[in-house]
Amino acid sequence: MLLARVAEVSREVAATSARSRKIGLLAELFAEAVPEESPLVIAYLAGRLPQGRIGVGWSVLKNVVPPAVPPAEAPGLTLARVDTALAELAAVSGAGARAERDRLVRSLFTAATQDEQELLLRLLSGDVRQGALDAIALEGVAKAATVPAAELRRAVMLEGSLPPVAQAVLAEGATALDRFTLRVGSPVQPMLAHTAASVTEAIAALGACAVEEKLDGIRVQVHRIGDDVRVHTRSLDDITDRLPEVVATARAVPSDAFILDGEVIALDPGTGRPVSFQSIAARVGSRTDVAGARAALPLTPVFFDVLAADAESLIDRPGRDRHAVLARLLPEPHRVRRLVVTDPADPARVEEAERFFTETLERGHEGVLVKALDAPYVAGRRGRTWLKVKPVHTVDLVVLAVERGHGRRTGLLSNLHLGARTEDGGFVMLGKTFKGLTDEMLRWQTERLGELAVADDGFTVRVRPELVVEIAYDGLQASTRYPAGITLRFARVLRHRPDKPASEADTVGAITGQR
Numbered sequence: 001m002l003l004a005r006v007a008e009v010s011r012e013v014a015a016t017s018a019r020s021r022k023i024g025l026l027a028e029l030f031a032e033a034v035p036e037e038s039p040l041v042i043a044y045l046a047g048r049l050p051q052g053r054i055g056v057g058w059s060v061l062k063n064v065v066p067p068a069v070p071p072a073e074a075p076g077l078t079l080a081r082v083d084t085a086l087a088e089l090a091a092v093s094g095a096g097a098r099a100e101r102d103r104l105v106r107s108l109f110t111a112a113t114q115d116e117q118e119l120l121l122r123l124l125s126g127d128v129r130q131g132a133l134d135a136i137a138l139e140g141v142a143k144a145a146t147v148p149a150a151e152l153r154r155a156v157m158l159e160g161s162l163p164p165v166a167q168a169v170l171a172e173g174a175t176a177l178d179r180f181t182l183r184v185g186s187p188v189q190p191m192l193a194h195t196a197a198s199v200t201e202a203i204a205a206l207g208a209c210a211v212e213e214k215l216d217g218i219r220v221q222v223h224r225i226g227d228d229v230r231v232h233t234r235s236l237d238d239i240t241d242r243l244p245e246v247v248a249t250a251r252a253v254p255s256d257a258f259i260l261d262g263e264v265i266a267l268d269p270g271t272g273r274p275v276s277f278q279s280i281a282a283r284v285g286s287r288t289d290v291a292g293a294r295a296a297l298p299l300t301p302v303f304f305d306v307l308a309a310d311a312e313s314l315i316d317r318p319g320r321d322r323h324a325v326l327a328r329l330l331p332e333p334h335r336v337r338r339l340v341v342t343d344p345a346d347p348a349r350v351e352e353a354e355r356f357f358t359e360t361l362e363r364g365h366e367g368v369l370v371k372a373l374d375a376p377y378v379a380g381r382r383g384r385t386w387l388k389v390k391p392v393h394t395v396d397l398v399v400l401a402v403e404r405g406h407g408r409r410t411g412l413l414s415n416l417h418l419g420a421r422t423e424d425g426g427f428v429m430l431g432k433t434f435k436g437l438t439d440e441m442l443r444w445q446t447e448r449l450g451e452l453a454v455a456d457d458g459f460t461v462r463v464r465p466e467l468v469v470e471i472a473y474d475g476l477q478a479s480t481r482y483p484a485g486i487t488l489r490f491a492r493v494l495r496h497r498p499d500k501p502a503s504e505a506d507t508v509g510a511i512t513g514q515r
Helices: 003-015 019-032 035-045 079-090 097-110 114-125 134-145 149-159 162-179 199-206 244-251 277-285 290-296 319-329 347-362 439-452 508-512
Strands: 192-195 209-214 218-225 228-233 257-265 300-309 338-341 367-372 382-389 393-404 413-421 427-433 453-456 460-463 468-473 475-478 486-489 492-497
Touching: 003 019, 003 035, 003 079, 003 114, 019 035, 019 134, 035 079, 035 134, 035 162, 079 097, 097 114, 134 149, 134 162, 149 162, 199 209, 199 347, 199 367, 199 382, 209 319, 209 347, 218 244, 218 277, 218 300, 228 244, 244 257, 244 290, 244 300, 257 277, 257 319, 277 290, 277 492, 300 319, 338 347, 347 367, 393 427, 393 439, 413 439, 413 468, 413 508, 427 486, 427 508, 439 453, 439 460, 439 492, 468 486, 486 508
Parallel strands: 192 382
Antiparallel strands: 209 338, 209 367, 218 228, 218 257, 257 300, 367 382, 393 413, 393 460, 393 468, 413 427, 453 460, 468 492, 475 486
16 A cells, blocks of 8 residues: 555545544545555554654754655555665664664655655654544444454454554454453553542442542553563553562462552652652663662552453453452452442441542542442443542643743743643643642653654744643633633643553543533
């Protein structure tokens, strides 16, 4: 398939707001592609490069911005050729790397038509925002392969990503879905929670439930097969070698084939209160001197769910059954504290749950999760059967741009432009803030956002929409200044969330309560 065809569909998808039309356009494209090309189509339409970061920033791209390089007169650039060129770029290193990247990028743009150049520029700068993200692409694949979208979605959840599932069903049809099952050793996307305003509200919505402490740590998924233990983040990255404490805990479990879901936290040895998320993230992010980092900040794994035990999948079992298995596998110190509310109509039990919430905050944790006792584990989805309750309004937003600081912040990237996800996969700006940023946070975000920069006018640096930040705010107010028609009142940064992908940031609908 020619890149020109993908560019054409990308443009058409961007031009329509109708979800059904987007799905139809993508279905036509997937039907035209050979199955082996579908992973590249999905990646390019979603603005991702299969190679990950390839070392090409604005310093290289500014030299090929159309019309700096004359476009090809006719399409001839195939997806395979683009993929090979990007792989070559990713492999460049050492002396003369900058010149070699310039040469390879110029060669690629010279072979591209004007429309292809524009798509390549957006791909390489991380600025593809036409709304063809995985949720819509999944529907398009389902339509092209004539398979039920719900069955395809489950397979994607269990596999961890859409591309391999799409390639299989486009080649073989519905029968290919049977091979995508929960497997110990193969990480799956974690189940996520929606938000409730209070514990009372959450209990009223769910009925019989468990109220669990919401820990402010790093989400981990732990797999063990025999003596082999693997630890994965919520984005499915393997961090086993950085968490020897978790490996030791897993090897002490009386089962040799299981999957656990939980958090890694750290407790202050003097007070017993939880250490800040930033400190935990720094410890987990350390790739060198793990023994020294462990001695400086020991970590404790605390688990709240089990997806498989003794090689048997448990994800379709109700939550009460999974917790019974969890209690059999792990001692109490490695299980999250919880309160079971079997009779939600009993005011005394609801009052007890509210006290549990208050005590959890007093213990230094960030809130609670209220979980329906009869709910299955829905991998990769933000289920309505898990509701999180926090004491303040908080949202996860994506940094779209950042302004250069002045005064004591001269030389730092300070004022953040904050965006929420839209239902079609793009981003819309809700406001700005520099409040809540410590000197350490300012230094960190200056370095990170510098890596994500795609344009700089000397005042505002536009960045790839990848860094998630957790924002606290006092409420919403109408605004004609921002395209969503609302902005956040008294927004302040609580923390950076490098562990969260932009696809897990909150949507405008979720923030306004319309969805």
